[in-house]
Every structure is written in C-alpha cells, then in structure tokens.
Amino acid sequence: MIGNICVQVQRGDITTETTEAIVNSTNENLDLSVGAVSKAILQAGGRSIVDECQTLGRQLPGAVVITEAGKLRCNYIIHVVTVTQQTLEQSIMGILQLAEQNGIKSLSMPAIGTGGLGIDSNDVASKTFHVIGDFVQQALYQQNLRLIRITIFQQPIVGIFQQAMTDLLTTPRTQDDRGAMRKWFGAVGSTIRQAFMGPDKEEQTVLRKQFNTIVLDIYAGSQQNINGAIKHLEATMDQEFSDVVVDDTSVRKLSKEDMSNLNTLADSLNVKVYMVDTGSVTRLHIQGGPMDVMTVHKEVNGLLERIHDEERQEREAKLFAKNVRWLFLNEKEEFEEYDLLTTGIIERAFQHNKSDITLNIEEGQYKIDFKKMMESDLDNPSSSVVEVRRELKEGGFGLLHHGQLWHLVNRWRELYSILNPMSMIQ
Incomplete structure (x- = not known):
C-alpha cells in the first residue's frame, strides 16, 4: 500500500477490468483506432465511446480527459494524450488527479508509454510508483482513490513492475536521500512494517519526521491469500482513517x-x-x-x-410577500418598500396576529408596532418613530390569520345549517 491507496500489479486484459475506471493512452484526436489498447477498448466498448471522444474534439498534448465506458465493465475511461519520455510523470499525475476530482475509488492503468511510444519499461515502472507516492504526499487525507491496479498484458513487463516495487522496499537510503525517497511510512505503517519485516527503529524515526504514509509490497502463494491480506490491512486502516x-x-x-x-x-x-x-x-x-x-x-x-x-425563511418570505407590500416613510417623506425577505418576515408576524415584530436591518434593530403601524429604532430610542403601511398588490389578496380563518369556518357552518336544516339532525 502507498498511503491509503492499495497498489496491485497483475497480468491481464485491461478491457475486462471491473474497477470504476481504466486508463487509455491515445493521440490528440482521441482516435481509438490507433494503438493496441485503444483498439481493444473500441472493439469491446462499442461506438458510443468514439462518439463521446469526437464530441470532446482535438486535445492538446499532455491533456487528460474522461468519458463513459460504453459496453465495458468499468464506468469510465480516462484518456491521456500523447505521452512522451519528458511528460510521463506529469501525465500520470494528471490521471490520478482527474480520477480524484471525479470521485473515482478504483482505477486500472496499463504500463503507460511502453507500447508504440517505446519508453523504457524500467523507467516507466519507476516513475509510475514515484508519481503515485507524490500524489499521496500532495493529497494526504484527501483520497477518493483507494485502489490502483496496474494491468499489463506482457508478462516480462509485469516482472519489471514487480521488481520496481521490491526495489522501493529493499534499496538502502541515506540521510541525504530523504527528500527524494519513495518509501512512505506512518504510525500504522510502522506497525505493519515491523510485523512483516522486523523493527528498524532508527530508520523509522527518520522517516516518520518526513512522511506519514507507507508502501507495502505483498507476496503470497495465491491470489486468495493476497486478497485476505489486503482485507486485513484495509480493516486496520479503516480504524485509523x-x-x-x-x-x-x-x-x-x-x-x-x-x-x-x-x-x-x-x-x-x-x-x-x-x-x-x-x-x-x-x-x-x-x-x-x-x-x-x-x-x-x-x-x-x-x-x-x-x-x-x-x-426556509426565504421561501416563506416569498409566499407571504406574494400579494402584499410593506412600506415605511423615509427621510424624504416618501413611502419606500421593504425588501422581499423583510416584507415576508413582517407579513408572517402580522398574519400570526402578533402585536409587534423586531427586525435586524443593516446591523440595526427596529421594532414595528402593528397596532400603531409605527417603526421605532431600538438602537436609538430618542429618534422619532416612522410610519409604516401595508398594501395589497394589484390583483393580490391578503392571507388569513388564524383567528380570521376560524371565524370564516364557523360562519360557513352556520350558513350551511340554515340552507340544509336536515343535515344537522343526527
């Protein structure tokens, strides 16, 4: 594991992967008819992927884009454009960042650049793991991404990647190398490392100052044993994270x-x-x-x-202020309308038969007396009171407060009993 990310290296066909997303290396035109992996994706995934790529249009070298996956078993395809020896690390980082931004938790990627681009497999393996480590460092406690599965069809390249993972754990490091190390240990990591590799107190003390994550390479006699170890480690990590x-x-x-x-x-x-x-x-x-x-x-x-x-207040304000307006007499002796939210608050209190309402307006407190229809400044009691007015909007009607509503119901019952006297006989 590298930080909170489980990294697996395996031989297989990336088009059959069940992770949330897979990675495809392509050209500026996102042309799936070029390149072995692209062709395999096109054949297995169908025409809808091509259509979406055409919608995205031509991309700049180094761009990383995402599409849906058509008939493939994954949900998304992350396309990385025109990888070179010089841009390899930047491209891999772009893939991981785009996966993170889209909430992707599991990702399968090939040995990027080792096909038609002809980048040395040893260099690709080393840089891939280094970039994953850098991504963990930059996004500590920030990962949606929890699984990276490096799926490679050619067995010799699988061996190269496995050796690169082993080198991360076994290559000695000096004090001067700490800034460039690709061994990531933390509180949980040190415990796991001791369990698998034995204690190394001096090295752990140095590393803990610099890093807070771990790389763990798991070897076992079967895939079942590896899966069991991963589940055990994930359960341990979940207790800490x-x-x-x-x-x-x-x-x-x-x-x-x-x-x-x-x-x-x-x-x-x-x-x-x-x-x-x-x-x-x-x-x-x-x-x-x-x-x-x-x-x-x-x-x-x-x-x-x-x-x-x-x-909720805003919704209620719009409802209560739909048919009425509340106005106050300003310094120019003109009636000025309160804003929508304030109007709604005032009307709601009025409809609930309140005697007054206190308002917070522009960092000041004001009180409206509904009986006197006057507004007073609570922060400046010596100031003069201001007249307020309630008006129905054109075509509007006032909402009934509780007392008015019950009065109307009772009147309706009386009228109904007069018109239908037999209905009152039980």
Missing part, C-alpha cells in the same frame, strides 16, 4: 468565510476538508482520524442547518 462525504445540495452555498472557519478547525485537528464539484452536484469531503472527523462533521451540519433555515 475516516472518510465522510457530505452530499447535500446546500454544500455549494457555504461561503468563503464558512470554509475558512472549517479549515481552521480542521487544521487544528489534522483533518482535511475539501469540495469536489462534478458540475451537477457538489460534495464536501472530511478526512482524517475518526473522532476528529466527527467533530468537523458536527460543525458542518451546524452550518448547513443555518443555510437550510435561511432557505
């Missing part, structure tokens, strides 16, 4: 100040808070230690409840 996704339509209405306050709290608890906007929905991710995540989640719920209350 919590990922809460808040999927609420009001998330996108959190203000910059709200997010700033959340991040301040999150930073103090070593928790990561970030938004993922897919266009149709915005989700808030909270990641870190379970108890700390719970604290931040509670704060988020409080902010969202405030937004919900504001939305």
